Amino acid sequence: MRRGLFIAAAGVLFSALLLPLCADEASERRLGEEAYAKSDYKNAAQYFDNARKVAANDVEKWGANTLRMADAKLREGEVGEAKQLLAEYRSRLPAHGAGMLPGRILMAEKRYAEAEEFFASLAAGASDPEAACEAALGVGEARLGQKNYKGAIEQFQRIENENADLPLWARRALEARIYALIESGDVKTAAGLLAAGKFRKENPAHWRSLDLLAALRNGSFDRFQADWTTLRRGDEGEVSPPILHELAVGGARLAMERKQTAAAESLWADAFELADTDAERQNALRELINLQSGHDPGRAAKTLRRYLTFYPEAADRVGLLLRGARLLVKAGDVKEAMELYSRITGDNRVPAAERLTAAREAAVAASGAKLYDLAEPMFRYLVEQSETPAQKEEGELLLGEHCFRRGNYAQTAELMRSVADVNGAHAEAARFWLLQSLIALGEYAEAVPVVEKLRDAKNPEYRVAAEYFRAFLQEKRGQSGAARSGYERFLILHPDSDYVPAAMLAAAELALAQRDYPAAAGGFFRYAELEPVPSDAMRALYLAMLAGCFGGSQEDVDRALKLLDEKFPGSAGGVEARLQLADYLLAGGDPMEAERQLAELERRGVVKDPEVAAELLYRRAQIALVKKDFQQARMQLDALLADYPASSFAADAAFLAGNLESDAGRYKTALEFYRKARDLRPDGLFGRIATGRIADARFSVYAETLDPADLKAAAELYGELAEDSADPRLRLQSLYKLGKCRELLNESGEALAAYNRVLYLALDQKRGGVMPDPVWVGKAGYAAALAYLKMGTPAGAREALRVIGILEDLQLPTGEDFDRIEQEIRRKYNLQGKQ
Helix, strand or coil: CCCCCCCHHHHHHHHHHCCCEEEEEEEHHHHHHHHHCCHHHHHHHHHHHHHHCCCCCHHHHHHHHHHHHHHHHHHHHCCEEEHHHHHHHHHCCCCCCCCCCCHHHHCCCHHHHHHHHHHHHHHHHHHHHHHHHHHHHHHHHHHHHHHHHHHHHHHHHHHHHCCCCCCHHHHHHHHHHHHHHHHHHHHHHHHHHHHHHHCCCCHHHHHHHHHHHHHHCCEEEEEEEHHHHHHHHHCCCCCCCHHHHHHHHHHHHHHHHHHHHHHHHHHHHHHHHHCCCCCHHHHHHCCCCCHHHCCCHHHHHHHHHHHHHHHHHHCHHHHHHHHHHHHHHHHHHHHHHHHHHHHHHCCCCCCHHHHHHHHHHHHHHHHHHCCCHHHHHHHHHHHHHHCCHHHHHHHHHHHHHHHHHCCCHHHHHHHHHHHHHHCCCCCHHHHHHHHHHHHHHHHHHHHHHHHHHHHCCCCHHHHHHHHHHHHHHHHHCCCCCHHHHHHHHHHHHHCCCCCHHHHHHHHHHHHHHHHHHHHHHHHHHHHHHHCCCCHHHHHHHHHHHHHHHHHHHHHHHHHHHHHHHCCCCCHHHHHHHHHHHHHHHHEEHHHHHHHHHHHHHHHHHHCCHHHHHHHHHCCCCCCHCCCCCHHHHHHHHHHHHHHHCCCCHHHHHHHHHHHHHHHHCCCCHHHHHHHHHHCCCCCCCHHHHHHHHHHHHHHHHHHHCHHHHHHHHHHHHHHHHHHHHCHHHHHHHHHHHHHHHHHHCCCHHHHHHHHHHHHHHHHHHHHHCCCCCHHHHHHHHHHHHHHHCCCCCCCCCCHHHHHHHHHHHHHHCCCCCCHHCCCCHHHHHCCCCCC
16 A cells, blocks of 8 residues: 555644744745645655755744655655655754654655554544544554554544544545455455445545456456546546556556556556656556567667666666667667667776676677678677686677678688687687688688597587588598598488588589489488478479489489479479470480470470570470471571570570581571570670681681682681680680681691691690690691691601601590601601601
8 A cells, every 4th residue: 555545644733833934935835735736746845945944044944844845755755865854853853743754754664563653652642633543544554564454454444433523534544444455355345335435425536546446456457447547537626546556557467467468558657657756657667668578679678768768877777778778689670779788888887797798789789680880899899898818708709700790701710710729718619610711711721620629629519510511621622532421421420410401412412423323312302301491402302303314213303303393383493303304315315205394394384484485495496406307496496586585595596506507508597697696695605616606607608609708707706716715625626727717818827827836735735634635636737737748848848747746746546647657758858767
């Protein structure tokens, strides 16, 4: 029950003692009473203080105002200041009583037994009946504080029975008895008294509040909610019931029990507004924050900011700032959270440990939200403000992780190496991140000793990770056999690890590369069963299909296609698998089965995708070529170029059409198709090959027209390819053809230069570990030798022998007897033999 719930204002007992007041003191006193009546105890205390200062020389007035000020302070929750004012009063007026104030202070301090004793003594010694009633009510309230409900109810009933001639006090006693009955759990008896309504007309608002209190104790929230708004608003001129705040708190708690969150929020807001003391207001806001945290962290943070606005110097300010920041992070408003964290890190009054906690949380939250520019200063704060080596290590570790997330792997490696070298509590974590950064940098050799160190880590998670990354590094360093064994061993020893999917996929890919097709297919199927992200599962099943094709396992092919159809119907992965299967079947000499796969795709409606439709036409053209049905092939290619000119297959279609025309001897038409192919895909190897075909077509056109312009155009293109081509074979081929063009243009010197360049490039390629193309090197060598021999001179013969010598040194599989050719040349030109 609230302090002084049914006790009249203490000043009433002393009003008769007050002397006539001077105007200034009286005005301050009146202001104080006005503020007190409005429950504005803070201003009331100030006005009473002003009044007592004005009346400092008038002991009686000073005393009266001091007691009123103490009462206002007590109502505000400032128990210590109220006690100090009481002590000051007693010191100056030792012979004067302080009325109810000492007992009310004891009640505020929860010293209920002492309060009961004080009120009983005051009541026994009171000569004024009303003062005696007020003190007797205090006895009952003290008993309530001790949960002595029976004694309290008896006390209130006695006051009511013995003071029928004092209706105000009889009413207050009855209201107090009803309240005590409700609090004791005897709501039935209380309801009977409320229904009788003996004094309801005299104080209707308070009686309605008691009705609602009974409803709350009965758990009848609907009844409470229906009447609360009206009671809360109140009628004009009606005195607010003293238990409104208590009702708001009780209603909020019952609403929370009933999971009626919106109603609970509204009631906690009412409790805040109805509170008399800062402690009550703070409690209401705290409850509101707790409630909102569960379903709306953003609103909870807003309420918490409101709390800090009202109570900026609250004792738990740092904890509240931290909580507010965490709520904002939870709500996704990390930028706002950073402002609250900064209020902690920037306040040197806050202990270092709490500042570091705030900085750590702020840094991690900002980094996680990719607000790297906000995160980095906080990470650096952790390092710079650390007070112990351990704190510095942790700061550097977190800063290193942040740098890794930003992609700054070199700085990550530097920081993690520093922490790992200390070999402290964070050394293992630092080695793990050092390993990750070195892998990201491609420094695989340097990562090996780190992973070996992690294999001996105390933390089992790092040991398991080290086993996986050991195999990973072996794979990256070209040790495919050891890597596959490492992955397979890892899968046996650590079947529950988070690295299992990656290890399983890597082992299957290595098996595929090593042509262990059954193992590869099995690995891909097992990986797909782990249900990774759909794109990875589709890729695994696609690779399982390929492994089945390469390994000749129709069972694996069928299984892969079935799973793709079941799990990813109509997916790009399923379509690509059948297209690749058709390509494989066609290359294997089974065009009928390849056509069946294409027809199946068509049946499934994939032609709605322009790219797939274009590929179907292209594959059918290839099938027609295998069947030697050149007319059908050309029809498919023409349809592709007409209907899907922007598809990725248009360039291939134009190129293939050019080949068809070239094979048919229609070089001018072929030339147009090759030009179209190059226009559609001018870059890369395809663009260079298309350029070569254009040059070939111009050369063939020259053979028909003997127009030097065609020959010169071909020579120019071959020259470009010879200089720019990164493909060794294409470069040798282009140089040979350039030489042939120059020779036909009667530019023998340029022709020989081109042929010789082919020979010396071939020597250079062989020394570099690349086997030169024997066809084009052989052609260039013979063309050069013949050109030299055509000179008909010993000098020309010696050059021809030099060329033959280079061909011998290259040891190409030409099938020629170079010794016989060399002897014939020496005999014919009477040249000295080999020394």
